[in-house]
Amino acid sequence: MLLHDFSEQFGSLGDEFLLHFKHPFLVEEGKLAFTDDEDSGDRHVFYLGVVEENSRLVVGRSRKVEVTIPNTNVSSKHLAIRPPPSPRQPWTLEDLGSTNGTYLNGKSIQRGQPAPIKNEDVIGFGPVVSFLFLEPPTFMQYLRRRAKKTGLIDAGSHTTR
Numbered sequence: 151m152l153l154h155d156f157s158e159q160f161g162s163l164g165d166e167f168l169l170h171f172k173h174p175f176l177v178e179e180g181k182l183a184f185t186d187d188e189d190s191g192d193r194h195v196f197y198l199g200v201v202e203e204n205s206r207l208v209v210g211r212s213r214k215v216e217v218t219i220p221n222t223n224v225s226s227k228h229l230a231i232r233p234p235p236s237p238r239q240p241w242t243l244e245d246l247g248s249t250n251g252t253y254l255n256g257k258s259i260q261r262g263q264p265a266p267i268k269n270e271d272v273i274g275f276g277p278v279v280s281f282l283f284l285e286p287p288t289f290m291q292y293l294r295r296r297a298k299k300t301g302l303i304d305a306g307s308h309t310t311r
Contacts, residue, residue: 153177153193157293167290173199173233174241175289176209176217176281179272194219196281198231198241206230208246209275224275225249232264240266241283243273250276 178193196217198207208215212226219228225248232242242264245252252259253274259265267273269285284292 151195153195153296157296167293168286171197171199171286171289173197174269174286175284176273177284177289177292179280179282194281198233206232206244210246210248219275219279219281221275221279223250223278228252228275229273231267240268243267248275250278253277253280 175198176194176196178195196209196219198217207217208227208230209217209219209224210226210228211219211221211224215227217231225246227246228248229246229252230244232244234241243252243254243259243266244264245259245261247261251274253272253276254265254267255272256274267283269283269288271283272280273283274280
């Protein structure tokens with residue numbers, strides 16, 4: 151879903167947001183800057199809430215994976231993201247033999263070697279395409295800032311107009 155569409159659909163940014171969204175998001179970074187003056191509503195946003203315990207989300211260009219990123223720099227089955235086995239452990243990321251490699255905060259990760267990921271880490275699909283891994287509270291803060299900038303909510307409010 152595009153960020154603009156997500157913002158419109160989930161415009162209520164109160165505490166119920168955190169009750170509904172308990173898993174992280176992938177937010178396209180290419181045009182993302184939390185301090186940017188431009189409206190970057192055309193970035194892709196993927197909610198990782200469809201993953202079940204002890205399973206993984208495969209991310210790639212193919213329509214047969216759980217998270218499809220429509221970009222030719224992304225392999226058909228590029229990487230897998232796994233939820234933590236227990237609440238105090240991190241989510242993990244694993245390259246599935248992608249053509250352009252997988253990067254975590256600018257460093258290449260080895261194929262088949264799970265790497266822990268945390269809030270605000272940058273996941274690179276090769277050197278060109280990247281996404282931010284955002285926990286729900288961080289993503290909600292960004293949506294609030296964006297809504298204030300675009301006039302969807304008042305500066306002192308946490309609800310939409």
